[in-house]
Structures are given as C-alpha cells and as structure tokens.
Amino acid sequence: MKLDAKIPAGPIQDKWDKHRFELKLVNPANKRKFEIIVVGTGLAGGAAAATMAELGYNVKNFCIQDSPRRAHSIAAQGGINAAKNYQNDGDSIWRLFYDTVKGGDFRAREANVYRLAQVSRNIIDQGVAQGIPFAREYGGQLANRSFGGAQVSRTFYARGQTGQQLLLGAYSSLSRQVAAGKVKMYPRQEMLDVVLVNGKARGIVTRNLVSGEIEKHAAHAVVLATGGYGNVFFLSTNAMNCNVNAAFRAYRRGAFFGNPCYTQIHPTCIPVHGTYQSKLTLMSESLRNDGRVWVPKNPGDKRAPGDIPESERFYYLEEKYPSFGNLVPRDVASRNAKEQCDAGRGVGETGLAVYLDFADAIKRDGEDVIGRKYGNLFQMYEKITAQDPYKVPMMIYPAVHYTMGGLWVDYNLMTTVPGLFATGECNFSDHGANRLGASALMQGLADGYFVIPYTIGGYLASESIENVTTDHPAFKDSLSYVNDRINKLLAVNGKRTVDDFHRQLGQIMWDYCGMARNNEGLDKAKGMIQELRAEFWENVIVPGETNDVNQSLEKAGRVADFMEFAELMVTDARHRQESCGGHFNEGFQTGESEALRDDENFCYAAAWESKGLDAEPELHREPLTFEHVKLTQRSYK
Amino acid sequence: MTAKNINLTLKVWRQNGPEDKGRFENYEAKDISTDMSFLEMLDVVNEKLTLEGREPIAFDSDCREGPICQCGSVVNGRPHGHEKGTTLCQLHMRHFDDGDTIAIEPFRARAFKVLKDLMVDRGALDKIIQAGGYISVNAGGAPDANSIPIPQDVAEKAMDAAACIGCGACVAACPNASAMLFTSAKVSQLALLPQGKPEAAKRAITMVRAMDALGFGNCTNERECEAECPKEISIINIARMNREFLKASFFSDVM
Numbered sequence: 001m002k003l004d005a006k007i008p009a010g011p012i013q014d015k016w017d018k019h020r021f022e023l024k025l026v027n028p029a030n031k032r033k034f035e036i037i038v039v040g041t042g043l044a045g046g047a048a049a050a051t052m053a054e055l056g057y058n059v060k061n062f063c064i065q066d067s068p069r070r071a072h073s074i075a076a077q078g079g080i081n082a083a084k085n086y087q088n089d090g091d092s093i094w095r096l097f098y099d100t101v102k103g104g105d106f107r108a109r110e111a112n113v114y115r116l117a118q119v120s121r122n123i124i125d126q127g128v129a130q131g132i133p134f135a136r137e138y139g140g141q142l143a144n145r146s147f148g149g150a151q152v153s154r155t156f157y158a159r160g161q162t163g164q165q166l167l168l169g170a171y172s173s174l175s176r177q178v179a180a181g182k183v184k185m186y187p188r189q190e191m192l193d194v195v196l197v198n199g200k201a202r203g204i205v206t207r208n209l210v211s212g213e214i215e216k217h218a219a220h221a222v223v224l225a226t227g228g229y230g231n232v233f234f235l236s237t238n239a240m241n242c243n244v245n246a247a248f249r250a251y252r253r254g255a256f257f258g259n260p261c262y263t264q265i266h267p268t269c270i271p272v273h274g275t276y277q278s279k280l281t282l283m284s285e286s287l288r289n290d291g292r293v294w295v296p297k298n299p300g301d302k303r304a305p306g307d308i309p310e311s312e313r314f315y316y317l318e319e320k321y322p323s324f325g326n327l328v329p330r331d332v333a334s335r336n337a338k339e340q341c342d343a344g345r346g347v348g349e350t351g352l353a354v355y356l357d358f359a360d361a362i363k364r365d366g367e368d369v370i371g372r373k374y375g376n377l378f379q380m381y382e383k384i385t386a387q388d389p390y391k392v393p394m395m396i397y398p399a400v401h402y403t404m405g406g407l408w409v410d411y412n413l414m415t416t417v418p419g420l421f422a423t424g425e426c427n428f429s430d431h432g433a434n435r436l437g438a439s440a441l442m443q444g445l446a447d448g449y450f451v452i453p454y455t456i457g458g459y460l461a462s463e464s465i466e467n468v469t470t471d472h473p474a475f476k477d478s479l480s481y482v483n484d485r486i487n488k489l490l491a492v493n494g495k496r497t498v499d500d501f502h503r504q505l506g507q508i509m510w511d512y513c514g515m516a517r518n519n520e521g522l523d524k525a526k527g528m529i530q531e532l533r534a535e536f537w538e539n540v541i542v543p544g545e546t547n548d549v550n551q552s553l554e555k556a557g558r559v560a561d562f563m564e565f566a567e568l569m570v571t572d573a574r575h576r577q578e579s580c581g582g583h584f585n586e587g588f589q590t591g592e593s594e595a596l597r598d599d600e601n602f603c604y605a606a607a608w609e610s611k612g613l614d615a616e617p618e619l620h621r622e623p624l625t626f627e628h629v630k631l632t633q634r635s636y637k
Numbered sequence: 638m639t640a641k642n643i644n645l646t647l648k649v650w651r652q653n654g655p656e657d658k659g660r661f662e663n664y665e666a667k668d669i670s671t672d673m674s675f676l677e678m679l680d681v682v683n684e685k686l687t688l689e690g691r692e693p694i695a696f697d698s699d700c701r702e703g704p705i706c707q708c709g710s711v712v713n714g715r716p717h718g719h720e721k722g723t724t725l726c727q728l729h730m731r732h733f734d735d736g737d738t739i740a741i742e743p744f745r746a747r748a749f750k751v752l753k754d755l756m757v758d759r760g761a762l763d764k765i766i767q768a769g770g771y772i773s774v775n776a777g778g779a780p781d782a783n784s785i786p787i788p789q790d791v792a793e794k795a796m797d798a799a800a801c802i803g804c805g806a807c808v809a810a811c812p813n814a815s816a817m818l819f820t821s822a823k824v825s826q827l828a829l830l831p832q833g834k835p836e837a838a839k840r841a842i843t844m845v846r847a848m849d850a851l852g853f854g855n856c857t858n859e860r861e862c863e864a865e866c867p868k869e870i871s872i873i874n875i876a877r878m879n880r881e882f883l884k885a886s887f888f889s890d891v892m
C-alpha cells in the first residue's frame with residue numbers, strides 16, 4: 001500500500017480554501033441519514049461531535065468518564081495559540097506556521113500546519129461567542145502571553161484554566177446538540193475494538209463500564225479523538241485514564257501508526273517524590289515567562305537556595321540561549337535540565353530537580369502582579385509540596401507530557417482505514433517531532449470545529465456506503481475477540497497487580513526510550529518489554545468479574561495494550577537514526593549537544609503497519625517536502 | 638517539610654450496586670507517607686486488597702490535579718475532606734495524624750445514584766446544562782473575538798463563576814441536596830457576558846426547572862455549598878440567578 005497524504009495542489013495559502021471547494025458536499029436533507037461515531041469528548045472529540053451535529057449528522061459520542069466535560073483536555077492550564085496579532089508584535093498566520101514547523105524540528109507536513117495556523121483565528125472567535133471568559137486587558141480587549149518557542153505574544157488564556165474553559169465551551173455546544181436530539185451521549189463506555197466491513201470502518205465495540213456489558217455500535221464513519229498515550233510511561237502529567245487502546249486497536253485493524261517514538265517531555269513538572277506516586281503534576285510553561293531557571297554552579301552544593309550567592313548560580317538557559325533564554329522550546333529546556341542533573345548539579349532530596357525562581361519577578365512587579373498571573377499555580381504547588389513559591393524557588397523536573405505520534409492521517413484527517421478518522425492528540429499530524437506550548441488545544445479545536453466537519457462530508461458524499469447493522473458477522477467476530485481477551489485477563493489469576501506491571505513498564509520506557517535514547521538501550525528495552533509482556537499474561541492478578549464495575553479489569557486491558565505498544569515505540573525510536581525534537585538519540589548530536597537531524601535519510605513521517613503480535617511491523621515512509629520553511633539546524637541562541 | 642509515615646484506620650463505604658444496601662467496612666492503612674495524596678493512599682490500600690485476593694474499593698479519579706473532578710467522596714463528613722478550597726485528589730496526607738480514623742463515603746443526594754462503593758452517577762448535572770447552559774451559536778459564524786470589548790472586571794466575574802468543575806460537592810454538602818450553586822454558576826457566567834445576555838432569562842428558567850425535575854432540593858440559604866466548594870464558588874451567583882429568574886418571570890413569555 002502506498003501512502004497518499006492527499007495534499008491539495010496549489011499555493012500553500014490557497015490549499016485549504018481550494019480543497020473545501022473541491023470536497024463533495026452532502027446535501028442538508030441527506031446529512032440526517034448518516035450516523036457518525038465519535039469516540040472521545042475532549043476538545044477534539046467534543047468539538048467534532050457538536051459541530052457535525054449542528055450540520056445535521058446524527059452523532060453517537062463516547063467517553064470513559066462519567067461526563068463528557070471530564071475529558072483530559074480540561075486539565076490544560078497555560079493557554080491556546082492563535083495568529084490574531086492583537087498585540088501588533090509582528091505575528092501572522094505565516095509566523096505561527098513557521099514557528100510550528102521549526103518548533104517541530106521539520107518533521108511535520110507543511111500543508112497541515114499552514115491550515116492549522118489559518119483556522120487558529122476562528123477558534124478564538126468561536127470561544128468568545130460561546131462565552132469563554134478569556135483574560136482581558138482593562139480596555140476590554142483580549143489579553144495575551146508568550147509561550148516557549150515563540151518571540152511574539154499569541155497565547156490566549158483563562159487564568160490557569162484554559163483547557164477547562166475551552167472544554168466547557170465545547171461541552172456547552174455539545175450539550176445543546178444532546179438536547180436537540182442530534183447527539184446521543186454514551187459516557188462510561190470504553191471502546192475496545194473498531195469494526196471493519198469490506199475494509200471500511202463501520203462501527204465499534206465497547207464495554208459499558210457500569211454494567212460490564214459488551215456493546216456493538218454501527219455507523220457510517222468513525223472518528224477517534226481518544227487523546228495521547230503518554231501513560232505508557234506510567235508516570236506522566238496525563239490523567240489516570242488516558243490510554244492507547246482505541247488507537248492501538250485501530251492499528252491492529254489496519255490503521256498505520258505515525259511516529260510513535262515522538263514523545264514530549266515537559267520541562268516544568270513537580271519532581272517525583274516516592275514509589276507510591278501515581279502521576280506527575282505539570283506546572284504550566286507560562287511560568288517560564290517570569291521564573292528563572294537555575295542550578296548551583298558547583299556540583300553537589302547542598303545549601304538552601306537562599307544561601308547560594310548569585311555568583312554561584314548557573315542560569316544555564318539564559319547563558320546558553322541568550323535570545324530565547326528561559327523560553328526555549330520544551331525539548332531543549334528538558335534536555336538541558338537532565339544534562340545539569342546528570343552533571344551532579346541537580347537539587348532537592350533526589351538530585352533530580354532544578355530551581356524555577358520568581359524572586360526577581362516579585363522584586364520587579366510585586367507579589368500582587370505575580371499572584372494575579374500565577375496565583376492558582378503557586379497554590380497548587382504549595383498543596384502538593386508544602387512549600388511556598390513566593391518565598392522559596394520552585395523545584396521542577398521534566399516529565400512525560402504529550403505524544404506527537406499517533407494514528408497516521410492524510411490531509412482529510414483520515415487514517416489508512418477508509419471511514420476511520422483521527423483528530424486531536426490521537427493523530428500524528430501537526431507537531432512533527434516536538435510540539436510548541438499552547439498548540440495542542442489549538443490543534444484539537446481546529447480539527448474538531450473546522451476541519452473534520454468538512455472532510456468527513458467529502459468522504460460520505462463520494463463513497464458508496466452500504467447499510468450495515470450490528471448483526472453483521474464482523475461485529476460478532478469483534479465481540480468474541482473482545483470477550484476472549486477479557487476472559488483471558490481474568491483467568492490468569494497470578495501474583496502481581498496491574499499497577500505493579502505498569503510501573504515496571506514505565507520505568508523501562510523512561511530509562512531507555514525517554515528524554516535521551518541510544519541504540520544499545522533501545523535494543524535492550526525491546527527484550528525487556530517482551531519478557532515483561534510474557535510475564536504479564538502469566539502472572540497478573542485481576543480481581544472481580546466482567547459483568548460489574550471492575551476498575552482493575554479496565555486498567556488491565558489498557559496495560560495489556562501498552563505492553564504491545566511500547567515495543568512499537570522502541571522499534572520506531574531504534575529505526576530513526578537521527579535526533580529530532582523530542583526524539584534524542586545520543587549518537588546523533590551537534591558539538592553543542594543539540595539534536596542533529598539527518599535530512600538526507602530521515603526527512604519523512606514513519607507510518608507503521610501492524611503485521612500482528614508476533615511479527616515485526618512494516619515501515620512505510622511519507623516523504624516530507626519543505627517548500628516554504630528552509631530546513632536548518634534549529635537554533636534558539 | 639520532610640515526610641513521615643503514619644498509620645490510619647479507614648471506615649469505607651462498600652456497596653455492590655445501586656440496589657445494594659451498603660455498609661461501612663474497616664481497613665488498616667499502614668506506613669502511609671505524609672507526602673501522599675489521599676487517592677494515592679487509597680491506591681496503596683487497594684494494592685494490598687488485590688494481593689490478598691479481595692476486591693479493591695471502587696472510586697473514580699482521573700486527572701488528580703483538580704479540574705477534571707472525576708473523583709469526589711465525603712471524608713469525615715465533609716465533601717473532598719476538611720481542607721478549604723481543595724479537591725480530594727489535592728488533599729495530602731500531611732493533614733492527618735498518626736492513629737486517625739477516617740470515614741470515607743460517596744457523595745449522597747437523591748439525584749446521585751451510588752453505582753458502586755464510592756462511585757456515583759452525577760449525570761443529572763449534565764442534564765441541567767443540557768436544559769440551557771449554553772449560548773446558541775454554531776461553529777463558523779462568530780464575529781472577530783475583539784469586536785465586543787468586555788470590561789476586565791466583568792470578564793473576571795464571569796471567570797469566577799466559570800471556575801466550577803461540576804464535581805457535585807455543593808449538592809452533597811447541602812442539607813436539601815440542592816444544585817443551586819452549580820446551576821447558578823453557569824447561569825451567572827453566561828448572564829454576565831454580552832454574548833450570553835440574549836438568552837439569559839430563558840436560560841435561568843429552563844435550567845432551574847430542569848434542576849427541580851431531576852430531584853434536586855430547594856435552596857434554603859444554608860451556605861454549606863459555598864463552604865465546601867473546592868473552587869470556592871460564591872453564593873453571589875445564586876443571588877444573580879434569582880435576579881435573572883425574577884426578571885424572566887415578570888417579563889418573558891417562557892413561563
């Protein structure tokens with residue numbers, strides 16, 4: 001199978017307009033004859049479900065949580081980018097496009113990124129119209145802040161709750177469509193398989209998380225908006241229920257997986273403090289606007305931060321990157337923190353932390369101003385650590401945060417399985433090898449409000465899609481596959497808990513496929529994952545039954561998929577013999593320890609085709625061509 | 638602050654399903670680090686139960702940072718525990734003492750069904766929003782975001798109300814199990830903003846009606862909701878909603 005990204009011809013500025021014109025339309029009366037399944041109610045899924053319903057389609061919308069409002073998107077704090085240029089500081093669609101392609105270390109598709117920058121403006125308009133209380137200036141205009149990887153102020157925010165407010169906006173539109181009868185909600189349902197009929201995605205099989213019943217749902221097309229897979233590392237900033245299973249089941253059914261090894265390690269998180277720890281807490285990147293990152297100059301310096309004089313502090317980001325300073329992109333900031341800690345300059349009990357210091361900002365602006373900007377973040381920090389950032393510097397360390405990889409999709413956001421679409425973090429599309437801060441919310445909403453509602457129409461109008469019900473044998477096959485797997489998990493009755501296995505898998509991934517990787521480690525990790533997976537299926541203990549609430553069973557199913565998926569990540573990381581963005585192979589670095597790309601051989605998106613559990617996946621390459629942004633060594637100096 | 642380890646006795650509500658009567662069961666939680674969050678402490682207890690071949694305690698949780706608020710239980714009689722302005726996942730064990738006994742039960746209200754142990758069905762809150770907690774605007778047609786200036790203090794007030802995470806603690810705290818604080822937060826967020834004004838009156842009426850129909854109680858100004866709200870949503874919102882509601886009853890034909 002040859003990959004076709006279906007990028008429209010013509011000048012980049014006109015591609016999206018032209019494409020929308022060329023896409024076939026479904027006439028309004030026919031829209032109500034189509035059923036669309038949307039899995040996920042985050043920004044990407046909630047926006048897509050609401051908008052397609054507004055257009056007239058019948059939507060079935062699924063999520064794991066008890067309410068669509070509780071998707072993980074709600075946890076996003078910092079902000080959302082848009083090329084509004086309200087600050088008159090030189091921003092434009094072109095600059096946002098350029099920054100995103102460069103920030104992604106030249107591993108994203110230009111045409112997609114350009115479209116993203118274009119529709120970014122509409123997102124803010126839509127949000128304000130929905131009643132999202134974005135931060136404002138005294139004159140009543142919208143306020144902006146800067147985020148890493150950009151030298152303009154283009155980030156819109158709502159205190160430290162931007163994701164919450166954007167999601168509640170999408171949720172309100174969704175609720176309106178539920179009331180109108182155009183969306184049927186299925187909360188507390190977990191998709192466990194996608195069903196293909198004649199090669200097209202025609203439905204899903206889910207487990208009702210309350211009754212335990214396995215359900216079949218048919219539709220004319222399926223949209224996956226199931227978020228990222230950061231929890232393969234066990235510890236991450238993602239919510240506990242984030243998983244890979246929907247995307248991974250799609251992969252096993254024929255959808256190619258794009259760039260699974262591209263993971264983002266966020267530089268500003270609260271450091272790990274105990275083995276019982278269940279997740280890591282992000283401190284928003286916006287803090288780097290005013291906080292200064294430093295470590296003691298002398299390795300092993302155990303004095304309290306206040307006792308270390310200026311002359312003995314190393315503000316390593318400011319010194320190494322004078323033009324971006326503390327606002328370098330995430331991958332650069334994270335790697336530098338690791339480098340300092342590896343050199344023995346780390347602080348705190350574990351030595352795996354660096355300072356983020358607000359003393360100068362407070363001196364300059366006063367506690368009031370700083371409090372207004374970051375008060376709730378400071379409060380959250382204090383709740384967790386019992387330390388007051390107004391008085392002592394925060395301690396931070398990088399943590400797994402976001403996954404740029406995901407299901408491979410074409411320009412229409414369709415996977416390699418016809419009728420199966422992927423939006424938001426669950427696809428691989430727009431961020432290349434590294435995502436800039438405040439761009440995930442933008443992408444999720446761009447996909448949901450402004451891209452998929454058009455492109456899905458193009459698919460539905462041009463394909464002949466026969467009527468299929470859940471009585472079709474393909475649904476029965478899928479159902480029995482799902483039941484077998486559940487019964488197998490319950491039958492092991494071993495000696496180790498699911499969390500115990502998950503923690504060990506996460507450690508392997510963090511050690512060998514985390515912030516820095518090397519060939520030897522990756523080879524080793526592959527063997528370790530295979531062994532752990534074998535042990536999992538012989539020794540896991542899953543109490544309870546299937547026909548009841550069973551959270552252990554839910555977790556076990558997710559970890560079972562992570563066990564297979566981890567190997568795919570390692571395979572991808574091992575094959576990419578270069579460093580780029582979030583993928584840093586120690587064998588490939590510049591003299592200044594920056595990621596060294598190999599554009600000659602690796603300027604492509606890797607799309608992996610499953611050949612089953614026991615065979616190596618097959619690599620397909622989508623060549624990336626850069627006509628508008630010149631391929632250069634990224635520099636933030 | 639350095640962590641130490643403490644031992645606790647937990648009295649946990651166990652209930653097999655909505656039809657089951659339910660009962661408290663006792664568990665020992667040993668060697669709990671004071672750096673742990675409350676939910677991490679429950680994780681530790683659950684790991685032990687699992688290894689002993691017993692069924693772990695069912696409780697919801699997701700982000701463990703506050704905003705998703707999939708979690709939420711009543712701890713020693715207080716929704717989300719005794720720390721002010723704190724969700725259960727942000728409550729740390731350093732706020733408990735060695736030897737404490739802690740009672741943990743689900744949020745209780747007529748409109749919330751217990752699904753299992755500490756898990757409840759809060760779907761009724763979604764239904765209140767469906768009854769009008771939105772601005773009727775389709776994707777695509779919005780004017781430029783800066784075309785209507787909104788004074789900063791108005792935006793801030795709307796934001797104060799919008800901070801509600803829909804956890805249901807206000808309902809659990811209220812002697813009448815009323816959802817007034819939740820409903821009024823949404824009504825007043827949207828009524829404050831120019832974009833929400835056209836539908837403000839109708840919204841107040843349809844949402845309050847839905848709330849009543851779903852089995853939530855009346856507001857008798859007990860103020861427990863405000864005291865227990867992890868996001869410290871103010872009861873000023875209830876006054877604002879009442880105003881909208883009255884205006885609507887006098888002047889609109891929605892009634």
Ligand SMILES: Cc1cc2nc3c(=O)[nH]c(=O)nc-3n(C[C@H](O)[C@H](O)[C@H](O)COP(=O)(O)OP(=O)(O)OC[C@H]3O[C@@H](n4cnc5c(N)ncnc54)[C@H](O)[C@@H]3O)c2cc1C
Pocket residue numbers: 039040041042043044045062063064065070071072073074075076077078079080081162163189190191192225226227228237238239242243245246282401402423424425426437438439440441442444
């Ligand atoms: C702590 C934190 C802070 C962040 N801050 C920012 C920020 O400031 N700015 C920014 O741009 N980005 C930020 N991000 C990233 C951003 O929040 C996410 O990338 C984005 O919200 C993902 O949205 P989504 O709609 O793709 O997925 P999600 O919001 O994760 O939604 C996934 C949905 O899919 C459902 N689902 C998943 N699997 C299944 C299944 N098998 N069956 C049924 N349903 C399923 C879930 O229930 C949920 O409804 C942050 C991320 C984190 C972790």
